[in-house]
Structures are given as C-alpha cells and as structure tokens.
Amino acid sequence: MYELREEYLNYKPRTHQLQMQQVKKIDTKVISNRFFNSYSLHMERANDLETLCRLREYNMTGYRNMAVHCYAYWKGIYIRDNYELENMVIEFNNAFTEPLNETEVQAVLRCIPKAIDKFIAYEQGIRSGERKRVSKGMRDKEGYWYKNETLIDRLGITSKEQRHMKTIIGIDEKYDRNNKRRRDERRNENGLTKKQQELLDLKNKVESMKEQGHSLRTIAKDLSISLGKVQRVLKK
Structure with a gap:
C-alpha cells in the first residue's frame, strides 16, 4: 500500500x-x-x-x-x-x-x-x-x-x-460509568423512568377527560383506578 x-x-x-x-x-x-x-x-x-x-x-x-x-x-x-x-x-x-x-x-x-x-x-x-x-x-x-x-x-x-x-x-471510574449507564438506560428519551412516564400519561388522560366534561367518578371507573388516585393525579 x-x-x-x-x-x-x-x-x-x-x-x-x-x-x-x-x-x-x-x-x-x-x-x-x-x-x-x-x-x-x-x-x-x-x-x-x-x-x-x-x-x-x-x-x-x-x-x-x-x-x-x-x-x-x-x-x-x-x-x-x-x-x-x-x-x-x-x-x-x-x-x-x-x-x-x-x-x-x-x-x-x-x-x-x-x-x-x-x-x-x-x-x-x-x-x-x-x-x-x-x-x-x-x-x-x-x-x-x-x-x-x-x-x-x-x-x-x-x-x-x-x-x-x-x-x-x-476501577472507581469504571464503576461510576457503569452506574451512570444503568441510570441512563432506565430513562426514556424524555429523561423519565418507566414509572414517571406512566404517571405523566395517566395525568394527561385524566386532564383530557375532565376537560371533556367527565366527572371524577366516571374518569376513575373508565380508567379502572380509584377516585382518590384521580384526585391525587390532578393535584400534581
């Protein structure tokens, strides 16, 4: 060559x-x-x-x-x-x-x-x-x-x-990088964990149904969650 x-x-x-x-x-x-x-x-x-x-x-x-x-x-x-x-x-x-x-x-x-x-x-x-x-x-x-x-x-x-x-x-730097990678892998493109994303999705659904005129009891029944959870989601 x-x-x-x-x-x-x-x-x-x-x-x-x-x-x-x-x-x-x-x-x-x-x-x-x-x-x-x-x-x-x-x-x-x-x-x-x-x-x-x-x-x-x-x-x-x-x-x-x-x-x-x-x-x-x-x-x-x-x-x-x-x-x-x-x-x-x-x-x-x-x-x-x-x-x-x-x-x-x-x-x-x-x-x-x-x-x-x-x-x-x-x-x-x-x-x-x-x-x-x-x-x-x-x-x-x-x-x-x-x-x-x-x-x-x-x-x-x-x-x-x-x-x-x-x-x-x-070794210490290697462990730090591995831990950081694991933390990053647990988060999605929005920087949220699976649980955080689920709560955000639920909040969006609840707020959308409430804007459409549904009562809190109806929202709870349709989404198969408790009335108390609906109330907690709206407060966040």
Whole structure:
C-alpha cells in the first residue's frame, strides 16, 4: 500500500524540524482492519495519551519517557511506515514543555519495531487458529500489554483526568460509568423512568377527560383506578 502510494501519488512522508537519524528501511506490512478489539484498543489508548498531554498542557516532566514509549508503540501498531512513525513521535515529544533529547527518543524508537512485530504475529496467529488468545494476565501476550493500573501509576493519571479518557481508567471510574449507564438506560428519551412516564400519561388522560366534561367518578371507573388516585393525579 505504501509503495503504491509513493509510486502513483508521489507521496512522501512529511519531515519535522528536528532532523534525527532517518530510518532507511521501510516496513511495508500493513495491519488488516480485521484486528478488531486489540487494534481499536491501541488506537484509543494513543488518543487517551494525547488527551492527557493536552489536559496537562504538555507538562509531562517525570512521565516523558513512559509517554513517548507508549505513544510510539500504540501509534506504531497501525502506522507501519517507520520513517513516518519516527517523525510523528518526534513531533509528539517536541510538544512537551521539556522534551526528551534526541538520544533518549531514538532509544525508545529502537525497541518498538520488534514489539510491534510480536504483536502482529500474536494477533495473526489467533485469527488463523494457530494460537489461543491469552485471557488471564499479560505475560504470555506478545508485544507490550500494560494493565490500566500500571499505566495510571506510571503516568500519574488522576481520577479527574480519567474522566476525560475512554480506555485508561481505574476501577472507581469504571464503576461510576457503569452506574451512570444503568441510570441512563432506565430513562426514556424524555429523561423519565418507566414509572414517571406512566404517571405523566395517566395525568394527561385524566386532564383530557375532565376537560371533556367527565366527572371524577366516571374518569376513575373508565380508567379502572380509584377516585382518590384521580384526585391525587390532578393535584400534581
């Protein structure tokens, strides 16, 4: 895909002002869009990391190495052009209020390709049926698989910051979101629970029948409710 893009569209990866040693060998392997959950998870985590940097106004001092490491790996999962990935990582690092130096960034970039290749082989092995997915723990998975607790600890992510993220969240934030979702699911498009909607519908019927001249006793009989309930509904 990348070779065709360069040959027929005359495309060249954009360079960055910081000229670091270029990666001459271009890896032309492309990840299939069938990399469902694992693929989308890595993309969302990269987005979460960018969100974290924006929240901190790119003051990542104390967390720069881990941030650059994760960003390079997560982005590299679906950017299979090493030169393009390098420029993207350099740009990400240069946005920090105190960027890592060139040697430190290159050290991170050197360890990323092998981990990405292991991730690809692991995922392809699962989809071909040659391997079984590891469901417990991260040790036997290929590539870098950090638990949320590890990322939160190593990046110093606060509870407030987690509210702005999609995937890097702790147990408390997860529970809060699940509870909120359950509350929202119990309400209809009007923001009412089933019971509240039933009471509103009953009130509308009672008021409509009363406007048509029906007595309260007649309304109660027709709607199969008590006279007292009719009176209570009209008072609300």
